[in-house]
Amino acid sequence: MRATLMYSAGDVRVEDVPDSTIKNPTDALVRITASCICGSDLHPFHSMTAADGPARMGHEFIGIVEEVGSAVSTLAKGDLVVSPFAISDNTCEFCRENLQTSCTHHEATFWDGIADEGAQAEAIRVPLADGTLVKLPVAPDSALMPSLLTLADVLGTGYHAAKIGGVTPGSRVTVIGDGAVGLLAVQSAKLLGAEQIVLMGRHQDRTDLGRELGATDVVAERGEEGIAEVRDLTGGHGSHVVLEAVGHMPAYEQAVGVVRPGGVISRVGVPQYADAPIGFASLFGRNVRLAGGPAPVRAYIDELMPHILSGEIEPGKVFDATTNLDGAPAGYRDMDERTSLKVLINL
Amino acid sequence: MRATLMYSAGDVRVEDVPDSTIKNPTDALVRITASCICGSDLHPFHSMTAADGPARMGHEFIGIVEEVGSAVSTLAKGDLVVSPFAISDNTCEFCRENLQTSCTHHEATFWDGIADEGAQAEAIRVPLADGTLVKLPVAPDSALMPSLLTLADVLGTGYHAAKIGGVTPGSRVTVIGDGAVGLLAVQSAKLLGAEQIVLMGRHQDRTDLGRELGATDVVAERGEEGIAEVRDLTGGHGSHVVLEAVGHMPAYEQAVGVVRPGGVISRVGVPQYADAPIGFASLFGRNVRLAGGPAPVRAYIDELMPHILSGEIEPGKVFDATTNLDGAPAGYRDMDERTSLKVLINL
Structure with a gap:
C-alpha cells in the first residue's frame, strides 16, 4: 500500500510500504477515505534529523472498517469511522474521567507512537478499536466529511482549550494563533458563549475566517505592541481566558501578557520548550x-458531532486546499509556506 | 514607639521608630495586641543585603482601633480588628471577584510595600481601613486570639491553596511542606471534605500536628523516594490536588512528581524561582x-471565622511559642533553626 514518510526536515515522500494488517484481536483494519496534514506535523518538518527517519506520518483520518479482530464487538466491516489522534481503551479510570490521552492500557499511545502506522496512507491498523473509533452516521460521500474529519484532532483540540480554560457564557477570551486549532478555538469559545473573542494572528485570510467563526476583534501585532492592544480592547486588565494554540515561547509570553489577574492560560499548542516563566512576576503574583x-x-466527539450534523458549526472551513495522497509532500510545503491553512487528503 | 527592623540577613532588631499616625482620611491607626512571625519572613532573613535594610517587618496582626480618618465609616475607636496581609479597598472589580490581592486602588499593596509600617510593632497605620480591616466579635483577651490571628495570613493562605486547587468531598490531596501554611492547608483540605490527605514533611513534631489537623498519611522522604512513596499511597497515579506550601524549586519538582494526570498543582509558597518546567514532560503531556x-x-475571613468561633477548627495550634515584642529577634532565630514552628508576639 501507499503511505507518507518523512525522511528528515523538509523531505516528505509517498512510497510503497507493507500492507497494514490485523495483529491483535482488539484491532481493526481501516481503509482510509480522508486524512489531512496537521500544524503539529510542521514541527518535525522543520527539525527532524535523518537519524529519526523515515517516519510514517499523519494522525487524523476517517475511513471504512475493512476487517475487525475477534475481540472487537462494536464495529463491523463497512462501518464509516473517525479516529481520535490518541488510541485508548475508553474503559480505564482515566478514560472514564474523559482523559483518554492518559489511558493506562499498554497499547494506548498517540499515532506517532506506532512506528509502522500513520494516517496519511491508504490503510491503517487501529489498536483498541472498540475504545478508539467512533462510528459516523453519514455516507462516505457526505458533504460534511471535512467538518467530521476535524473531530479527529483540531476541533476537539480547540474545544479542549476552551473547556479546560473555563470558557462560559460572558467570558472574555483571547486566542493566540490563527492556525486551524486557533481558529477552531475561536469557534469553540463562541459555542460556549464567550462574549468577547480577541484573535491574535497575522494572516488576514485566516483572521477573516476567524471573524466568520466568532472572533469579535483581531490583533495582528505581536510582542509588547500586541499585548498593549489586547489590554486596550479588554478594559486595561486583559482576558479572563487565553487560549494558546501555537506552542512556541513567544506565544506563551504573549499569553502571560494578555491574561487578566485571576485568569487562565489554556495551552493546546504542543510546547516547544521545557521551562518557562511561572514565578511571582509572571503567573503567581496575579493568581494566573x-x-x-x-x-x-x-471525549468530545459525542458532544461536538451533533453540532456538525445539524449544520450549526462548519469546522471543515479550515481546509482551504484538497489533494490526494500523492499530493501530500506538496501539501506539507504549502502549509509550511503558509499558502495553505490546512490540507485535506482525499483517498 | 517600638518596632521590629531587619538590617540584613540574620540581623533583626527591635528599636524606637517614629510613631505611626493617620495620614489619609481613609486610614485607621491601630494599637497592635497580637502579631507573629511568618515563614515568608525567613526568606529575607536568609538573603537580605544591608543595602535593602533596615526594613520594617511583619504583616499579620490583631489590634484595637485607636483613631480613624474622617472618611472611615465602618470602624470606630475601640474596635478589635484583624488585618489581611494585603491592603485593599474591597470595592474595585477585582475585590468584588474576591481577588483582593489584585485590588486596583493606588494605595492597595502588601504590608511589605509600605516602607514605614510593619505589623511586628506597637502600632500601625492601616490604609483603606474600611476595605482592609475586619472586626472581631470577641474580647481582646479571648482564648481564641491565636486562632483568629491566623486569619491574617496562614489559615487563609492554606485555605486558598485548597480552594483554588479545587478540593471537594472525596478529593485525594498531597500537601508539600510542614510549615504553618502547609499544616493549615491540611486542615483546609479536611474542612473541604478531602478523603485522603498525604502530608510531605520531615519534622515529626510538625507532621504529628498535621495528623491531628487531618493528614491521613505522612511521607518524610523527599525527592524520587518521596515521590515513589506518595504514588504507592495513591494507587500508583498520584494525587488529584497537590498543595505546594514551600516555594523552593525542589518542592515544585516534588509536586510535579506526585500529581495525577489531569490534576492540579496549587502553589501558595512564594516561588523563589522565575522559570520552572511546564513543558510536555512535566505538565502538558498529562494535562496537569x-x-x-x-x-x-x-475574601476568606467571613467564611472561616465562624469555624473558629464555633471551635470546629483551632488553627492557632500552629503557634508553638509565645513571646513579646522584645523577643522578636530570638523568634526569628528559633523559627530559622526549626526549634519553633511559628512564634506569636503578644503586645
Whole structure:
C-alpha cells in the first residue's frame, strides 16, 4: 500500500510500504477515505534529523472498517469511522474521567507512537478499536466529511482549550494563533458563549475566517505592541481566558501578557520548550492559572458531532486546499509556506 | 514607639521608630495586641543585603482601633480588628471577584510595600481601613486570639491553596511542606471534605500536628523516594490536588512528581524561582493544571471565622511559642533553626 514518510526536515515522500494488517484481536483494519496534514506535523518538518527517519506520518483520518479482530464487538466491516489522534481503551479510570490521552492500557499511545502506522496512507491498523473509533452516521460521500474529519484532532483540540480554560457564557477570551486549532478555538469559545473573542494572528485570510467563526476583534501585532492592544480592547486588565494554540515561547509570553489577574492560560499548542516563566512576576503574583495539554478528543466527539450534523458549526472551513495522497509532500510545503491553512487528503 | 527592623540577613532588631499616625482620611491607626512571625519572613532573613535594610517587618496582626480618618465609616475607636496581609479597598472589580490581592486602588499593596509600617510593632497605620480591616466579635483577651490571628495570613493562605486547587468531598490531596501554611492547608483540605490527605514533611513534631489537623498519611522522604512513596499511597497515579506550601524549586519538582494526570498543582509558597518546567514532560503531556498565588485572605475571613468561633477548627495550634515584642529577634532565630514552628508576639 501507499503511505507518507518523512525522511528528515523538509523531505516528505509517498512510497510503497507493507500492507497494514490485523495483529491483535482488539484491532481493526481501516481503509482510509480522508486524512489531512496537521500544524503539529510542521514541527518535525522543520527539525527532524535523518537519524529519526523515515517516519510514517499523519494522525487524523476517517475511513471504512475493512476487517475487525475477534475481540472487537462494536464495529463491523463497512462501518464509516473517525479516529481520535490518541488510541485508548475508553474503559480505564482515566478514560472514564474523559482523559483518554492518559489511558493506562499498554497499547494506548498517540499515532506517532506506532512506528509502522500513520494516517496519511491508504490503510491503517487501529489498536483498541472498540475504545478508539467512533462510528459516523453519514455516507462516505457526505458533504460534511471535512467538518467530521476535524473531530479527529483540531476541533476537539480547540474545544479542549476552551473547556479546560473555563470558557462560559460572558467570558472574555483571547486566542493566540490563527492556525486551524486557533481558529477552531475561536469557534469553540463562541459555542460556549464567550462574549468577547480577541484573535491574535497575522494572516488576514485566516483572521477573516476567524471573524466568520466568532472572533469579535483581531490583533495582528505581536510582542509588547500586541499585548498593549489586547489590554486596550479588554478594559486595561486583559482576558479572563487565553487560549494558546501555537506552542512556541513567544506565544506563551504573549499569553502571560494578555491574561487578566485571576485568569487562565489554556495551552493546546504542543510546547516547544521545557521551562518557562511561572514565578511571582509572571503567573503567581496575579493568581494566573495554567491549564491544557493533549486534547482527549475522544471525549468530545459525542458532544461536538451533533453540532456538525445539524449544520450549526462548519469546522471543515479550515481546509482551504484538497489533494490526494500523492499530493501530500506538496501539501506539507504549502502549509509550511503558509499558502495553505490546512490540507485535506482525499483517498 | 517600638518596632521590629531587619538590617540584613540574620540581623533583626527591635528599636524606637517614629510613631505611626493617620495620614489619609481613609486610614485607621491601630494599637497592635497580637502579631507573629511568618515563614515568608525567613526568606529575607536568609538573603537580605544591608543595602535593602533596615526594613520594617511583619504583616499579620490583631489590634484595637485607636483613631480613624474622617472618611472611615465602618470602624470606630475601640474596635478589635484583624488585618489581611494585603491592603485593599474591597470595592474595585477585582475585590468584588474576591481577588483582593489584585485590588486596583493606588494605595492597595502588601504590608511589605509600605516602607514605614510593619505589623511586628506597637502600632500601625492601616490604609483603606474600611476595605482592609475586619472586626472581631470577641474580647481582646479571648482564648481564641491565636486562632483568629491566623486569619491574617496562614489559615487563609492554606485555605486558598485548597480552594483554588479545587478540593471537594472525596478529593485525594498531597500537601508539600510542614510549615504553618502547609499544616493549615491540611486542615483546609479536611474542612473541604478531602478523603485522603498525604502530608510531605520531615519534622515529626510538625507532621504529628498535621495528623491531628487531618493528614491521613505522612511521607518524610523527599525527592524520587518521596515521590515513589506518595504514588504507592495513591494507587500508583498520584494525587488529584497537590498543595505546594514551600516555594523552593525542589518542592515544585516534588509536586510535579506526585500529581495525577489531569490534576492540579496549587502553589501558595512564594516561588523563589522565575522559570520552572511546564513543558510536555512535566505538565502538558498529562494535562496537569497549575493554580495559586498570594491568597486573597480578606475574601476568606467571613467564611472561616465562624469555624473558629464555633471551635470546629483551632488553627492557632500552629503557634508553638509565645513571646513579646522584645523577643522578636530570638523568634526569628528559633523559627530559622526549626526549634519553633511559628512564634506569636503578644503586645
